[in-house]
Amino acid sequence: MNNGNTHHQPQILVTGGLGFIGSHTVVELQNEGYEVFIIDNLSNSNLDVLKGIYNITGIKPKFFQFDLLDKEKTHQFFNQHRINGVIHFAASKAVGESVEKPLKYYENNIGSLVNVLQGMLDNNCNHFIFSSSCTVYGQADTLPITESAPLKPAESPYGNTKKISEEILLDATRSSELKAIALRYFNPIGAHPSAEIGELPLGVPNNLIPYVTQTAAGIRTQLSVFGNDYPTPDGTAIRDYIHVVDLAKAHIAALKRLLNHENKSQLEIFNVGTGMGSSVLEVIQAFEKATHMKLNYQLVGRRAGDITAAYADTSLVHKELGWKTEKSLEDALLDAWNWQLKQK
Numbered sequence: 001m002n003n004g005n006t007h008h009q010p011q012i013l014v015t016g017g018l019g020f021i022g023s024h025t026v027v028e029l030q031n032e033g034y035e036v037f038i039i040d041n042l043s044n045s046n047l048d049v050l051k052g053i054y055n056i057t058g059i060k061p062k063f064f065q066f067d068l069l070d071k072e073k074t075h076q077f078f079n080q081h082r083i084n085g086v087i088h089f090a091a092s093k094a095v096g097e098s099v100e101k102p103l104k105y106y107e108n109n110i111g112s113l114v115n116v117l118q119g120m121l122d123n124n125c126n127h128f129i130f131s132s133s134c135t136v137y138g139q140a141d142t143l144p145i146t147e148s149a150p151l152k153p154a155e156s157p158y159g160n161t162k163k164i165s166e167e168i169l170l171d172a173t174r175s176s177e178l179k180a181i182a183l184r185y186f187n188p189i190g191a192h193p194s195a196e197i198g199e200l201p202l203g204v205p206n207n208l209i210p211y212v213t214q215t216a217a218g219i220r221t222q223l224s225v226f227g228n229d230y231p232t233p234d235g236t237a238i239r240d241y242i243h244v245v246d247l248a249k250a251h252i253a254a255l256k257r258l259l260n261h262e263n264k265s266q267l268e269i270f271n272v273g274t275g276m277g278s279s280v281l282e283v284i285q286a287f288e289k290a291t292h293m294k295l296n297y298q299l300v301g302r303r304a305g306d307i308t309a310a311y312a313d314t315s316l317v318h319k320e321l322g323w324k325t326e327k328s329l330e331d332a333l334l335d336a337w338n339w340q341l342k343q344k
């Protein structure tokens, strides 16, 4: 925890800073002594998260509640605060919802990004970290997946907004002083070991781990395993599940690279995962081992749009950012379970 004099420490804006990955990144930024500003419209979060952050670090981030689609407010914010770097998480991220409401996703995810970038450029703020996703690879031809793997047609409008956002960053960095790093996340899971912050899925969880912990907690009666006829060792799909605290620390490493002018090009892209793949059944076994809980699940048909396998080649992010994961799958599952137990 930083008690030092931070008035000369860089001021960092975290958009979507009360979200799942955003809140964990705010904690790590504060641990590193940065002054953190959060903009969040609370569309997928709540103010308890601010309290959770404070309970962990003892430092209250400066919080501004407004929608980044409000161009005027966004410009005003950059006008009134000297921001040295921006980590941009604010976006809608429910894959299924994006298929039903594509225009909401294009307007929100692209519109917010453009407003933030414009606000930065108008106020000489040139360091930008972007929350991207391995979904841009679709089903990669070879595994593990490197950053030079070809991008595939997006599986959803959500995934397409990530691809389009990266293209916007390419054009924006080529035509200005902006320097950006896009982090392509694999599957973020878990919660802070303090159980003060974690994932808050609204309604029925789409993602595997919240569904697992809610089933174990008796909120859901049974987990459905989507497909056991994939061409994988146990027939279930493989993903690269990364602890959200490890993922948060990758953002700190990327931010330092930009603030220290160590970037080798205006836009750099890194895959951020553990480098290891785990099948759904392996996750279930790891959960039962870590928590000594018995999980009630059934094998059902595949979910539309799912790919067989994805896991990261982490050599570039390790070489350039000096970052790698420290926590195991079991650590993440246990932290997710402890967080679940604290939910009312």
Ligand code: WQD
Pocket: 093, 095, 133, 135, 186, 187, 188, 206, 207, 208, 209, 211, 223, 224, 225, 226, 227, 237, 238, 239, 280, 303, 306
């Ligand atoms: C993981 C595996 C499912 C639920 C998505 C987005 C991606 C990123 C992470 C935002 C798959 C299986 C799941 C369930 C199951 N989100 N599963 N039963 O689909 O890899 O990635 O979330 O950036 O962009 O696409 O994650 O957790 O939904 O699924 O069997 O109840 O678990 O089929 O194999 P996914 P997921």
